Amino acid sequence: MGCCVLGPHRVGEIDAQLACADTYPPQYLTTQVITQEWVQPVDKIHKLYKAASNVLDKNGHELITAYPVVRPDGRGSVMLINKDENNGHSVRVTFDDPATKQTRFFTGTVDRIVFGPAEYKWHPDPDSAANAAQAAGDVEEDDDASPSPGRGLGSGHADPDGPASKSAVTAVGADTLYDLPKASIVVLRGNLSAQ
DSSP states (O other), X not given: OOOOOOOOEEEXXXXXXXXXXXXXXXXXXXXXXXXXXXXXXSSSOOEEOOOOOOOBOTTSOBSEEEEEEEOTTSOEEXXXXXXXXXXXXXXXXXXXXXXXXXXXXXXXXXXXXXXXTTTEEEEEOHHHHHHHHHHTTSSOTTOOXXXXXXXXXXXXXXXXXXXXXXXXXXXXXXXXXXXXXXTEEEEEEEEEEEO
């Protein structure tokens, strides 16, 4: 079956392209990770906890943001966002339960779902990217800089174009290290044990 692109169309400040159904934008793929992998897609209570990270840049800003939750099925799940565009990081994950005053951690098999540059990367077409950037006033005529996706983006293609990758990690205790690729969203999901 062929694919017909019906855009771009200007909607306020957003450039939208309508494309065939077998191609999904990164926003859709990320939403799938959040709604289908991080949380349990059921109408039941999820317990969301505060989180802190000690992975900082040179100015003291957190590079890793964590969103821990205990799902209705009793499994722990944490969505980790690596905001470092240049480096991957390895992290330890523990859940400090204020009710029981216990430190909990993943045990056994942990599902690892990753959406990052290895799963999705936009490649603007060379001619249309330069023309679109110039038309938007982002570059001068002799500048060959490419616009960022969504800003004056002409045509192009994603390669790879999703979906999120899935693997399993064996947790051996609170000291288990989990790898976060650069510029990625990682969901870790599994059973929790007390220390």
